[in-house]
Amino acid sequence: MTKVKLSEFAMARSGDKGDGSNVGIFVTNDADYELIKRELTVERVRKHFEKICFGEITRFEAPNILALNFLLRDSLGGGGSESLKTDAQGKTHGLGLLEMEVER
Amino acid sequence: MRDKINIGYGQGFWGDSILGPVRLVNEGPLDYLALDYLAEVTMSIMQKLKGRNPAAGYATDFVQMLDRTLPAIHEKGIKVIANAGGVNADGCLQAVLELARKKGIKGLKVGVIDGDDILSRIPELANGGHAMKNMDDGRPLSEIQDNLLSANAYIGAFAVAECLAAGAQIVIAGRVTDPALVGGPMIHEFGWSPEDYDKLAASTVAGHIAECGAQCTGGNYTNWREVKDFVRIGYPVIEGQSDGTFVVTKHEGTGGMVTRNTVVSQLLYEMGDPNRYLGPDCAADFTSAKVEEIGENRVRVSGVKGSAPTDTYKVSLSYNNGYKAVGQLTIAGPDAIEKAKLCADIVWGRLALDGCEFTDEEKMVEFVGAGVTHAGILESTQPPEVVMRIGVKSDNKAKVNRFGSEVVPLVTSGPPGVTGFAGGRPKATDIVGYWPALLDKSQVQTRVRVEES
Numbered sequence: 158m159t160k161v162k163l164s165e166f167a168m169a170r171s172g173d174k175g176d177g178s179n180v181g182i183f184v185t186n187d188a189d190y191e192l193i194k195r196e197l198t199v200e201r202v203r204k205h206f207e208k209i210c211f212g213e214i215t216r217f218e219a220p221n222i223l224a225l226n227f228l229l230r231d232s233l234g235g236g237g238s239e240s241l242k243t244d245a246q247g248k249t250h251g252l253g254l255l256e257m258e259v260e261r
Numbered sequence: 262m263r264d265k266i267n268i269g270y271g272q273g274f275w276g277d278s279i280l281g282p283v284r285l286v287n288e289g290p291l292d293y294l295a296l297d298y299l300a301e302v303t304m305s306i307m308q309k310l311k312g313r314n315p316a317a318g319y320a321t322d323f324v325q326m327l328d329r330t331l332p333a334i335h336e337k338g339i340k341v342i343a344n345a346g347g348v349n350a351d352g353c354l355q356a357v358l359e360l361a362r363k364k365g366i367k368g369l370k371v372g373v374i375d376g377d378d379i380l381s382r383i384p385e386l387a388n389g390g391h392a393m394k395n396m397d398d399g400r401p402l403s404e405i406q407d408n409l410l411s412a413n414a415y416i417g418a419f420a421v422a423e424c425l426a427a428g429a430q431i432v433i434a435g436r437v438t439d440p441a442l443v444g445g446p447m448i449h450e451f452g453w454s455p456e457d458y459d460k461l462a463a464s465t466v467a468g469h470i471a472e473c474g475a476q477c478t479g480g481n482y483t484n485w486r487e488v489k490d491f492v493r494i495g496y497p498v499i500e501g502q503s504d505g506t507f508v509v510t511k512h513e514g515t516g517g518m519v520t521r522n523t524v525v526s527q528l529l530y531e532m533g534d535p536n537r538y539l540g541p542d543c544a545a546d547f548t549s550a551k552v553e554e555i556g557e558n559r560v561r562v563s564g565v566k567g568s569a570p571t572d573t574y575k576v577s578l579s580y581n582n583g584y585k586a587v588g589q590l591t592i593a594g595p596d597a598i599e600k601a602k603l604c605a606d607i608v609w610g611r612l613a614l615d616g617c618e619f620t621d622e623e624k625m626v627e628f629v630g631a632g633v634t635h636a637g638i639l640e641s642t643q644p645p646e647v648v649m650r651i652g653v654k655s656d657n658k659a660k661v662n663r664f665g666s667e668v669v670p671l672v673t674s675g676p677p678g679v680t681g682f683a684g685g686r687p688k689a690t691d692i693v694g695y696w697p698a699l700l701d702k703s704q705v706q707t708r709v710r711v712e713e714s
Binding site for chain 1: 302397481482483484525526527528529530531532535536547550551582587627629633634635636637638639652694695697
């Protein structure tokens with residue numbers, strides 16, 4: 158087991174959902190899926206995005222595509238046209254999640 | 262009735278490249294061309310345009326695209342489905358008919374779908390007991406009812422199919438859902454019924470994969486180094502079958518790629534609960550989809566399960582919610598971040614000297630280059646320069662403009678190395694608030710009409 162960044166074996170996509178974002182992450186084999194299900198707890202994701210997400214986080218599983226989907230409420234500075242932030246749509250949050258290090 | 266059709270998706274949003282639809286029409290086989298021109302705030306912009314000019318309020322990009330493609334579309338018999346109607350589908354229809362006449366195309370059948378625009382009926386609906394509370398936070402509509410800019414119901418795929426059945430080669434809709442632009446042709450060609458929930462769910466998944474154009478063919482893909490020829494990236498083509506199974510592909514010889522990974526990436530885009538993706542025609546279970554590569558640039562999706570929709574439409578309302586302004590300056594190093602922080606403090610300090618103060622919620626400062634998009638995750642302490650983005654929002658327009666006049670002076674009255682003020686003074690612009698709500702389906706009646714050039 159060594160520490161690796163999620164970006165070494167997982168892929169992601171994110172976008173906006175109202176005042177929050179969704180961050181989808183997926184892998185390409187069952188062992189890695191078990192790993193991300195184990196490692197990517199809501200608590201860990203909350204800590205990772207502590208300077209970005211200020212609301213509730215919900216996690217969903219889509220085992221058919223070896224994916225997890227996180228909803229991050231209050232992560233866009235208002236969202237839509239209300240936000241003054243550069244990334245008002247959360248388009249970069251997926252890449253942000255892939256920077257997390259896990260034991261693999 | 263056919264058992265297989267090709268649907269190209271040439272426009273992922275208002276502002277997408279015109280090369281998408283132009284190349285789909287010219288570079289490969291196509292039965293249908295689907296085009297999405299709307300976003301959540303688009304309707305409010307279109308209502309404003311229509312307020313100034315009754316003939317405006319639709320996506321003029323669509324007419325410009327047809328100016329380049331209509332002869333080929335007519336000759337090849339490609340059917341076009343676009344939500345380019347905005348808040349004036351009839352105005353768009355007239356513009357397309359005029360274009361066809363100008364190009365000497367006779368007998369082109371152009372259809373419109375309307376009934377989605379409920380702005381003028383809001384008082385009647387609200388008084389009639391339709392609460393339309395904010396779906397996200399439960400706030401009552403009365404909070405914003407006096408400031409409404411637009412109100413539209415998200416129409417489903419059956420209205421699109423009805424317009425095709427009425428003979429339209431070009432279908433112009435207002436606020437239909439993005440996936441309905443793909444589902445409509447499937448319902449029309451395959452004769453699906455409103456109770457064919459699995460098939461409707463499959464078309465929803467197909468539409469969801471295609472609805473952002475090149476985002477399923479290599480665009481915005483994590484492992485971007487694998488993607489060949491971004492310049493000529495192919496837009497998606499959905500090969501739909503009557504049993505609901507479909508293949509995601511792109512035209513031969515185009516750039517980009519379609520793989521299990523590019524398709525799964527897009528399945529996750531703007532996803533909520535993957536077990537229950539709600540649309541006007543069904544609830545789709547995205548966790549039932551089997552996604553498999555069956556060849557080069559060919560991904561088959563099968564096994565999608567669906568269930569009955571709810572008895573409400575999602576409606577999207579927009580409203581005036583004050584003003585905002587954002588300005589930016591570039592601050593060169595050494596000590597770029599430290600100096601940029603000082604710059605921001607100077608702006609707030611000078612405004613306060615003049616009696617103009619903003620609350621923390623109304624203020625925003627970012628130091629782009631130091632770690633903004635990945636705040637707390639990837640940050641830099643000594644970048645060679647940073648871009649300071651500084652902004653405010655307020656109900657008071659004059660105050661927002663007062664802020665705008667204190668950004669550029671930093672060039673001569675702040676720390677050294679401040680530049681990049683090319684944009685001039687930031688000016689107050691409208692904040693358009695977005696209000697998602699639900700409305701009984703019985704309150705919305707869609708109509709289709711077809712005219713000929």
